[in-house]
Ligand SMILES: CC(=O)SCCNC(=O)CCNC(=O)[C@H](O)C(C)(C)COP(=O)(O)OP(=O)(O)OC[C@H]1O[C@@H](n2cnc3c(N)ncnc32)[C@H](O)[C@@H]1OP(=O)(O)O
């Protein structure tokens with residue numbers, strides 16, 4: 001391979017510019033269009049953050065009202081969607097169900113018949129808004145289907161976060177619970193060139209369409225090294241069971257060289273900028289009490305303390321989000337779809353940014369297979 005330096009996993013490689021967000025591991029900060037994400041999470045509606053990421057500026061009150069009106073008007077699913085879900089295995093992974101339904105939304109969009117429209121920025125904003133509005137309706141139906149319950153229709157009198165919880169559970173939780181959900185959506189909405197966003201940008205770079213890019217991104221997010229970690233965190237916490245089991249469990253896991261899900265990050269090496277905000281929301285949920293909270297809180301606290309002190313590897317956003325989603329009442333397998341619901345904003349912002357200044361993404365590889373040989377060689 002000569003002098004070629006291989007950057008395995010593209011680690012440390014800067015492949016393009018972006019104006020959407022800035023992840024800064026030096027200052028442990030994350031800016032959305034210049035605003036610290038903590039400031040946005042402190043009080044902005046998720047809808048305002050979506051508007052900001054797509055348009056570059058926060059909406060004024062009229063713009064926000066118009067954006068909310070439009071999002072609320074688009075929440076209904078196309079005919080046949082629930083029937084499609086019913087025809088798939090009820091115990092299929094919700095990410096596979098969601099990926100399939102999103103793909104169908106693309107097939108139903110008549111503008112896909114016109115190739116010239118595939119990368120049209122206005123059409124893409126319309127498509128992105130429809131996906132933003134409909135993904136919660138799909139996820140809520142999947143969650144209810146897993147419990148043998150019928151879907152609940154969206155309500156236009158409720159904001160995004162409340163409507164999502166209403167469609168899932170048929171009741172509204174406490175204000176602290178709604179707020180923890182809103183905070184998680186804002187923190188999950190965008191994170192520069194992470195694996196799923198980069199996947200979306202690779203697909204967009206071929207001048208394919210937004211739906212194809214989103215379906216690919218859903219596939220990339222599903223992996224436990226990326227978004228699937230919020231589900232995997234919960235499996236680990238359930239496996240440990242009680243705080244006193246943490247140390248022996250960790251001894252065995254590390255001896256087997258298991259990855260401890262919800263810890264570590266490709267970019268942040270001294271802690272994920274979003275964790276303190278999500279952890280504070282989780283602590284407010286813990287304070288509300290309820291069944292099994294003590295064991296969950298105990299394992300969560302002890303595993304972080306023990307793993308950080310042993311390895312110096314810090315929690316990422318998936319670590320507090322998993323337990324928060326458990327306390328909100330979602331099945332563990334629904335956690336990564338919830339990440340999709342938020343990240344659709346970042347993905348589609350990046351797909352439009354890629355299209356606006358496109359270059360086909362096609363890196364090089366260093367060949368290390370057999371030297372040139374010929375079919376006749378083996379005949380001796
Ligand atoms: C929202 C998100 O997508 S955030 C990421 C969610 N993913 C997870 O939580 C999965 C668990 N974490 C990991 O697998 C990793 O930390 C990743 C994939 C996120 C980042 O990995 P990379 O940047 O490639 O770092 P890499 O995996 O090389 O880790 C460096 C070292 O730390 C160790 N390490 C990193 N994370 C962990 C972990 N969670 N558990 C155990 N060891 C870990 C590695 O084993 C490696 O050790 P070594 O040098 O002795 O081989």
Ligand SMILES: O=C([O-])CC(=O)C(=O)O
Pocket residue numbers: 188190191193194195226265266267316317
């Ligand atoms: O940035 C990454 O590599 C993963 C991540 O935290 C995210 O996508 O939110």
